Amino acid sequence: MSLLNPLFLLTLLPVVAALLIMVGGSSARLLARTASIGMLLVTGSLACRYDVAAGGFQFFTQFPVSDFLGLNLSFGADGLSLAMLLLSAIVTVAAVWVIPPVKSRENLFYACVMLISAGVVGAFASTDVLFFYAFHEMALIPTFLLIGIWGSGDRQAAAWKATIYLGLGSFVLLLGIVGLYLSMASADRTFDLQAMQHLAQTGSWHPPHWVYWTLLIGFGTLISLFPFHSWAPQAYASAPTPASMLHAGVLKKFGLYGMLRLVTPIFPDTILHAKLAFWGIEISYLNIFLILIVGNLLYIGLVTIAQKRLDWMLGYSSVMHMGYIFLGIAALNLLSLSGAAILMLAHGLSIAALFALNGILRERTGTLDFSELGGLAKPMPRLGLLFGFAALASIGLPGFANFPGELMVFFGAFHAGAKLPGAGLDALQITTVIGVWGVVISAVYMLRAYRNIFFGTLPARWSSLADIATVPRCAVILLLAVLLLAGFCPQIVLTYITPSLLLP
Amino acid sequence: MNPIYLEVFVVALGIVLLMVEAFVTATDKRYVAYLGIAGLAAVFAATFWVDPKVFSSAAPYASFYTADAWAMFFKRFSLLATILVLVMSIDYAPIVERFVPGAGKGGGVGEFFALPVLTCAGLMWMVSAIDFISIFVSLELVTISFYVLVAYLRRSHATLEAGTKYLILGALSTGFIVFGITWIFGVTGETNLYDIAAALPKLDPGLHTALLFGFGLVLVALGFKIAAFPFQFWVPDVYQGAATPVSAFLSVASKAAGFVVLLRVVEPFLGFEPLRDKIVAILGVLAGATLLYGNLAALPQTNFKRLLAYSSVGHAGYLLMAVASLDGSHDGGLAIVFYLSAYLLMTFLAFMVMALVSRSVGGDDLSHFAGLARRSPWLAGAMLIAMLSLAGIPFTAGFLGKLFVFGVAIEAGHYWLVTLGALTVGCGFYFYLRVVREMYWRPSPDNAPLVTVSVIGGLSMAVLAVLIFVVGICPQSVFALLR
Numbered sequence: 001m002s003l004l005n006p007l008f009l010l011t012l013l014p015v016v017a018a019l020l021i022m023v024g025g026s027s028a029r030l031l032a033r034t035a036s037i038g039m040l041l042v043t044g045s046l047a048c049r050y051d052v053a054a055g056g057f058q059f060f061t062q063f064p065v066s067d068f069l070g071l072n073l074s075f076g077a078d079g080l081s082l083a084m085l086l087l088s089a090i091v092t093v094a095a096v097w098v099i100p101p102v103k104s105r106e107n108l109f110y111a112c113v114m115l116i117s118a119g120v121v122g123a124f125a126s127t128d129v130l131f132f133y134a135f136h137e138m139a140l141i142p143t144f145l146l147i148g149i150w151g152s153g154d155r156q157a158a159a160w161k162a163t164i165y166l167g168l169g170s171f172v173l174l175l176g177i178v179g180l181y182l183s184m185a186s187a188d189r190t191f192d193l194q195a196m197q198h199l200a201q202t203g204s205w206h207p208p209h210w211v212y213w214t215l216l217i218g219f220g221t222l223i224s225l226f227p228f229h230s231w232a233p234q235a236y237a238s239a240p241t242p243a244s245m246l247h248a249g250v251l252k253k254f255g256l257y258g259m260l261r262l263v264t265p266i267f268p269d270t271i272l273h274a275k276l277a278f279w280g281i282e283i284s285y286l287n288i289f290l291i292l293i294v295g296n297l298l299y300i301g302l303v304t305i306a307q308k309r310l311d312w313m314l315g316y317s318s319v320m321h322m323g324y325i326f327l328g329i330a331a332l333n334l335l336s337l338s339g340a341a342i343l344m345l346a347h348g349l350s351i352a353a354l355f356a357l358n359g360i361l362r363e364r365t366g367t368l369d370f371s372e373l374g375g376l377a378k379p380m381p382r383l384g385l386l387f388g389f390a391a392l393a394s395i396g397l398p399g400f401a402n403f404p405g406e407l408m409v410f411f412g413a414f415h416a417g418a419k420l421p422g423a424g425l426d427a428l429q430i431t432t433v434i435g436v437w438g439v440v441i442s443a444v445y446m447l448r449a450y451r452n453i454f455f456g457t458l459p460a461r462w463s464s465l466a467d468i469a470t471v472p473r474c475a476v477i478l479l480l481a482v483l484l485l486a487g488f489c490p491q492i493v494l495t496y497i498t499p500s501l502l503l504p
Numbered sequence: 505m506n507p508i509y510l511e512v513f514v515v516a517l518g519i520v521l522l523m524v525e526a527f528v529t530a531t532d533k534r535y536v537a538y539l540g541i542a543g544l545a546a547v548f549a550a551t552f553w554v555d556p557k558v559f560s561s562a563a564p565y566a567s568f569y570t571a572d573a574w575a576m577f578f579k580r581f582s583l584l585a586t587i588l589v590l591v592m593s594i595d596y597a598p599i600v601e602r603f604v605p606g607a608g609k610g611g612g613v614g615e616f617f618a619l620p621v622l623t624c625a626g627l628m629w630m631v632s633a634i635d636f637i638s639i640f641v642s643l644e645l646v647t648i649s650f651y652v653l654v655a656y657l658r659r660s661h662a663t664l665e666a667g668t669k670y671l672i673l674g675a676l677s678t679g680f681i682v683f684g685i686t687w688i689f690g691v692t693g694e695t696n697l698y699d700i701a702a703a704l705p706k707l708d709p710g711l712h713t714a715l716l717f718g719f720g721l722v723l724v725a726l727g728f729k730i731a732a733f734p735f736q737f738w739v740p741d742v743y744q745g746a747a748t749p750v751s752a753f754l755s756v757a758s759k760a761a762g763f764v765v766l767l768r769v770v771e772p773f774l775g776f777e778p779l780r781d782k783i784v785a786i787l788g789v790l791a792g793a794t795l796l797y798g799n800l801a802a803l804p805q806t807n808f809k810r811l812l813a814y815s816s817v818g819h820a821g822y823l824l825m826a827v828a829s830l831d832g833s834h835d836g837g838l839a840i841v842f843y844l845s846a847y848l849l850m851t852f853l854a855f856m857v858m859a860l861v862s863r864s865v866g867g868d869d870l871s872h873f874a875g876l877a878r879r880s881p882w883l884a885g886a887m888l889i890a891m892l893s894l895a896g897i898p899f900t901a902g903f904l905g906k907l908f909v910f911g912v913a914i915e916a917g918h919y920w921l922v923t924l925g926a927l928t929v930g931c932g933f934y935f936y937l938r939v940v941r942e943m944y945w946r947p948s949p950d951n952a953p954l955v956t957v958s959v960i961g962g963l964s965m966a967v968l969a970v971l972i973f974v975v976g977i978c979p980q981s982v983f984a985l986l987r
Binding site for chain 1: 835838839842877878892895896897898899903904907908910911914915919922926927929930933934937940941944945977978979980983
């Protein structure tokens with residue numbers, strides 16, 4: 001129990017920054033930028049200080065909160081949480097530094113951005129499941145304000161839809177977490193993540209199946225699993241740039257992180273072997289999950305191709321890419337889970353870069369409609385180049401971190417499928433094949449968007465548009481540089497992540 | 505010190521205030537409220553010097569009065585609520601003056617400050633009552649003083665309507681409780697709750713239906729007090745019509761005391777095995793219906809007071825869910841205590857901000873809050889905190905309240921109630937955030953007047969807002985008071 005614990009301070013930093021910004025006068029921008037750099041420095045130094053050989057949760061501290069339900073506020077980080085913390089810090093820096101001058105209520109704007117960042121950092125640094133949940137939920141409200149006040153398009157509808165959807169989804173998740181707690185023998189009831197995982201690994205604890213479903217639906221709603229995805233594209237399209245960067249890039253990863261922390265270690269048998277029987281038809285839980293994943297990959301993929309505006313297309317693409325990560329989770333072996341974890345990181349960085357560029361385009365041209373845009377590579381060559389990089393990363397071209405992630409997921413998932421007699425493929429392998437086609441789908445919509453916006457004839461009114469400014473350019477380059485680094489040397493990330501992934 | 509003196513002090517304080525008001529000639533009657541606040545604060549401090557051990561079971565009053573940890577907790581709760589009501593009344597005094605026919609400035613306002621003190625004494629007795637007779641008497645003391653308070657602004661038609669409704673329905677519920685007590689007394693021959701618990705196992709099984717009938721009637725009467733469906737229909741009109749401090753008082757203190765009585769009454773019946781399942785089923789249905797009605801009816805409201813009224817019905821539903829999950833262990837009771845404490849903080853904060861805004865803007869519709877965040881960022885911030893806590897966002901008291909209540913309900917296996925509760929939480933997100941939308945998204949009207957805040961009002965709001973976070977992060981602070 002130490003107030004000087006680095007993770008506790010890291011969580012406190014953006015909260016304090018937000019409070020200072022609210023009471024402070026005119027220096028909101030400077031404060032937020034300083035705080036974001038501070039967060040990056042702290043997480044960077046933590047990653048260096050983390051003892052990879054020893055593994056496990058380090059920098060641990062605990063504050064008792066209540067005897068009732070045995071609540072503790074506890075912080076700790078292992079390789080996986082460090083990777084996610086680093087992602088949060090990098091995206092926060094990029095998000096804060098790309099913000100153009102805010103026209104009204106600048107202080108509230110920056111305070112909201114810092115609070116979202118506090119929510120994600122707190123969630124990834126918590127080792128108490130209840131506070132892990134609480135930090136994420138806390139980030140909903142600044143998102144609501146950001147979209148509602150500074151959003152574009154039909155911002156009010158978007159803010160409502162996302163907030164109600166996510167609020168309800170996270171409440172279902174909360175019920176699942178309480179269900180987990182109450183399903184333990186009353187002597188070892190705890191919300192402590194490590195104790196829960198330990199209990200599940202020793203095989204002495206088998207929570208009921210309804211808990212699995214509430215967790216899957218709860219996390220699924222937050223991650224935009226088909227068919228609980230419909231809040232996402234609209235919210236991302238309407239949100240101001242830093243909100244969509246942080247939300248799509250990091251906040252959504254909270255759900256995936258939760259799946260890797262709670263669902264895969266505690267319910268491996270339920271995911272793989274449980275069956276549902278109704279009206280004489282028997283269907284395994286895994287197959288239901290896979291059907292939803294195909295919905296994400298194929299249905300949402302096709303919907304993405306049909307989009308006519310860049311912001312909506314990016315929103316849908318971020319929904320679609322969740323399908324790969326879900327596939328890695330469903331296959332449940334070391335290779336696929338590691339791939340899923342890398343993809344979380346890679347997708348967070350690439351979608352944040354895309355939304356940052358999307359915001360700059362919207363600010364410059366005032367429209368994101370493909371039919372109106374064209375030829376912008378001429379006045380804005382740097383923006384075009386960066387967009388090309390980000391789009392290729394998002395497709396999963398070799399060299400970017402998305403590529404090893406997708407590759408590991410596909411190999412792992414195909415390998416996990418049972419070899420059926422003859423040339424038959426089982427459900428997992430069929431889904432993998434569909435997933436490979438998903439890459440083609442994302443190439444189609446990304447490259448089409450790239451062509452429509454940056455090539456072709458340039459409307460005369462945009463012939464003298466200014467190119468991307470230096471500060472946002474550096475922010476996007478930071479995101480892309482990390483993507484490239486992790487893409488060429490995924491082993492750096494894997495040494496951190498893989499030991500934290502628990503297998504049955 | 506013997507705990508029975510606490511109520512004596514409060515009654516004496518009320519009488520002194522009335523006398524002072526009658527004989528002092530100052531026209532600004534707000535000093536009565538300041539005196540009341542000081543007196544109640546002194547009694548509040550005195551509760552910590554009370555020694556329950558003074559109390560022996562041989563004392564003549566021990567058969568109808570208890571000073572257990574619960575009673576002490578809710579005595580403090582009632583005192584705190586009354587102090588907050590007086591603080592609100594100070595800022596509300598100009599409106600009272602406008603709507604009360606009286607001789608010149610300050611006429612007829614003094615009683616408005618003295619009556620809540622007498623109500624407080626009734627509330628304090630109510631939470632100590634363990635005999636049906638003392639429950640009835642204290643309940644009447646509270647209800648009768650509320651008849652006067654609700655109808656206080658006699659020149660306002662809405663208030664008169666509210667007063668009439670509250671009077672008629674209050675009298676009706678009194679009839680129900682007396683009739684119910686008669687049936688229970690007829691079956692068991694006892695009015696003391698512990699004696700009833702002891703008498704139940706010896707009961708002839710043929711009398712079970714009669715007992716259940718009597719219990720049902722008492723439940724109806726308490727349902728009126730805590731605003732449970734289908735006995736909630738007075739709530740929106742009365743809250744809207746009554747003076748805002750009175751609405752807050754009704755919404756928090758009256759409801760909390762009603763729940764304490766309900767818990768005490770339900771306990772012997774839930775412990776009686778042959779009827780347990782039926783009573784749990786009745787409470788469960790009551791909880792589910794209250795949850796659904798309160799939260800669904802709140803969705804389309806455009807008046808803020810009515811919104812808070814329906815939300816108060818909805819919160820009664822969550823509390824009833826915990827009552828239906830009581831199983832003799834301590835947890836259900838703790839969850840209810842915590843929820844009520846959180847409810848006190850967030851509801852009073854919401855009512856206080858609303859009273860200030862509606863006084864300066866001249867109305868209490870949601871649209872009157874448009875752009876409040878630009879005009880008065882601090883007030884809007886306080887309201888934001890209250891709304892987030894009511895909706896159940898983490899790190900506020902309301903979140904832990906909901907967590908504990910749902911935990912108790914899942915443990916008791918009420919899965920359908922929990923599912924229903926999850927849906928209504930989603931509704932709650934919508935209608936509480938609507939207030940946030942008005943304050944933060946909407947532009948401010950050009951001619952909106954500035955909202956002025958008195959020092960004591962601003963201080964109380966700041967304390968409430970901070971306490972919402974303190975309790976939400978450190979719930980142990982509430983449980984510690986229960987020892």
